[in-house]
Amino acid sequence: VTELSDDAVLAAFPDAPVNHDNKHYYRGLLERKVVLNRCQECSHWILPHRPMCPRCWSMDVAPTSISGEGTLHSVIFVHQGLPMNGVDYGHGGYPVAIVELVEQPDLRLSTTLVRCAKQDVRIGMRLRLTWIERDRHPVPVFEPAGPLDAAGAR
Amino acid sequence: VAIVGVAATPYSRDLGARTAESLALEAARNAILDAGLTARDIDGVCGDTSAVSPLALQGGLGIPEVTWYSDRVAPFSHQLMDAINAVYSGACSTALLAHGVYRRPGAFRAELDPFRRRQTAGIGGPHHGPESAFGAVGYALWASRYLHEYDATREHLGLVAINNRTNAGFNDHAVMRDPLTMQDYLVARMVREPLCLYDMDLPIDGADAFVVTTAERAADLRTKPVLVHGASFGQTWRPEEELTLGIDQTGQPVAAQALWAKSELTLADIDVSFPYDGFTIITLKWLESVGYCRNGEAGPFLQEHWDVAQNRVMIDGRVPLNTHGGSLSEGGTQGAGHFREATVQLRGTAGARQVPDCNSALVTPGGFFFNSSCFILRTD
Numbered sequence: 001v002t003e004l005s006d007d008a009v010l011a012a013f014p015d016a017p018v019n020h021d022n023k024h025y026y027r028g029l030l031e032r033k034v035v036l037n038r039c040q041e042c043s044h045w046i047l048p049h050r051p052m053c054p055r056c057w058s059m060d061v062a063p064t065s066i067s068g069e070g071t072l073h074s075v076i077f078v079h080q081g082l083p084m085n086g087v088d089y090g091h092g093g094y095p096v097a098i099v100e101l102v103e104q105p106d107l108r109l110s111t112t113l114v115r116c117a118k119q120d121v122r123i124g125m126r127l128r129l130t131w132i133e134r135d136r137h138p139v140p141v142f143e144p145a146g147p148l149d150a151a152g153a154r
Numbered sequence: 155v156a157i158v159g160v161a162a163t164p165y166s167r168d169l170g171a172r173t174a175e176s177l178a179l180e181a182a183r184n185a186i187l188d189a190g191l192t193a194r195d196i197d198g199v200c201g202d203t204s205a206v207s208p209l210a211l212q213g214g215l216g217i218p219e220v221t222w223y224s225d226r227v228a229p230f231s232h233q234l235m236d237a238i239n240a241v242y243s244g245a246c247s248t249a250l251l252a253h254g255v256y257r258r259p260g261a262f263r264a265e266l267d268p269f270r271r272r273q274t275a276g277i278g279g280p281h282h283g284p285e286s287a288f289g290a291v292g293y294a295l296w297a298s299r300y301l302h303e304y305d306a307t308r309e310h311l312g313l314v315a316i317n318n319r320t321n322a323g324f325n326d327h328a329v330m331r332d333p334l335t336m337q338d339y340l341v342a343r344m345v346r347e348p349l350c351l352y353d354m355d356l357p358i359d360g361a362d363a364f365v366v367t368t369a370e371r372a373a374d375l376r377t378k379p380v381l382v383h384g385a386s387f388g389q390t391w392r393p394e395e396e397l398t399l400g401i402d403q404t405g406q407p408v409a410a411q412a413l414w415a416k417s418e419l420t421l422a423d424i425d426v427s428f429p430y431d432g433f434t435i436i437t438l439k440w441l442e443s444v445g446y447c448r449n450g451e452a453g454p455f456l457q458e459h460w461d462v463a464q465n466r467v468m469i470d471g472r473v474p475l476n477t478h479g480g481s482l483s484e485g486g487t488q489g490a491g492h493f494r495e496a497t498v499q500l501r502g503t504a505g506a507r508q509v510p511d512c513n514s515a516l517v518t519p520g521g522f523f524f525n526s527s528c529f530i531l532r533t534d
Contacts, residue, residue, distance in 0.1 A: 054391065074299040074302070078346050093344065
């Protein structure tokens with residue numbers, strides 16, 4: 001498998017603040033992977049994308065794919081905002097969600113929810129990574145993992 | 155160190171063909187006049203990156219020479235802390251601070267003005283899409299988490315909005331002065347659910363300015379000095395909105411603990427309090443963070459201390475909150491309005507809204523993530 005060149009990554013995200021510490025994240029998006037820097041000394045996952053481990057101060061960090069499993073930490077529904085491609089502020093609002101990843105406590109992504117009716121959304125529900133297309137590249141989003149239980153939670 | 159001059163332009167939803175710089179210069183000129191000083195008395199200037207640079211402030215007012223200058227991003231407490239440190243260290247003796255707010259793209263009606271569309275989008279970093287938790291979205295997300303963790307209700311948030319609107323009714327400077335009922339609040343349109351229209355501060359055009367000098371010099375000036383008793387900032391190692399460790403683990407408790415560690419005063423000594431209110435959730439958390447109540451209990455605390463006849467909070471029947479109406483009702487100025495009102499209250503010139511025997515004010519501007527700060531201002 002040939003890795004996408006840096007130039008291809010820069011060209012695919014003309015407005016994004018791509019740099020040498022986060023380029024693997026953006027490259028990963030084009031391959032439908034969420035790739036975060038992970039410390040090779042103490043295994044700590046690092047967000048925001050930085051070149052040093054805040055726990056052990058090692059600079060030996062490697063871009064590593066996450067499992068895609070997580071839980072809903074908090075969620076809002078945005079009812080108005082500037083027009084943006086693919087964003088519908090009607091129909092109960094556009095969900096913006098913080099998802100806590102199973103990899104590590106307090107390791108979280110800000111994202112949106114798909115394939116989940118508003119009335120079924122519960123803080124704490126289990127979620128999994130999936131993808132949508134926007135502005136000609138894949139965008140990581142989350143959907144419910146597993147069936148609803150009797151109480152409506154997942 | 156003392157605040158000896160204060161002034162503001164009118165606040166408005168639309169001041170028309172005024173630039174941010176023109177508002178800042180007007181307020182700055184009037185703050186110097188308020189202190190009874192001239193341009194030659196000013197030897198330090200502090201601008202804010204969104205309205206007026208220190209260069210424009212000095213050049214615009216013809217201040218011949220300065221030995222200290224600074225240019226800070228909002229909120230205003232960053233500027234005040236800088237000036238306090240500069241005066242205390244001797245980098246300058248008398249500093250001029252100007253802070254402006256100017257409606258930009260994103261504050262929707264401002265979109266209609268093509269000149270404003272060319273303004274940059276404020277203090278945020280590069281925009282990274284509709285799922286960004288930056289700024290207002292982050293506050294709504296943590297409000298959602300607060301309601302979840304503590305079984306708090308929208309009524310708890312609504313009390314903050316109602317309190318500030320009631321107070322704004324006594325402030326001619328406030329933009330929104332019509333009384334607000336809980337019913338009004340509960341049926342208001344959602345913007346970033348669970349936060350509605352009345353949970354968010356009010357985009358306006360306007361500017362405030364202050365003159366800060368040594369306590370020694372202040373004693374010789376025409377205005378009653380307002381002394382800085384203590385000041386602190388607070389920030390955790392996880393200030394990013396989606397990564398903040400918890401609703402009770404923000405910069406707020408860090409700043410509050412730092413303030414109380416250096417002050418011999420306690421909350422019982424405070425006569426008027428200014429918990430920041432860029433969003434109602436911020437006020438609830440400030441009340442908890444500075445120690446008025448425990449985490450998660452700010453809503454019941456407001457209910458317990460609600461003065462029904464006055465339709466506002468009076469803590470222990472004595473201490474009001476945000477007597478000017480705050481950012482929610484006077485207008486959103488990132489804390490500059492709170493400091494102006496604290497100064498006016500401590501001078502004893504607040505007129506119809508004057509707090510009796512007002513000697514100590516607690517001002518806690520800033521939100522959760524990267525700008526929490528605490529100040530106590532005193533008359534002696």
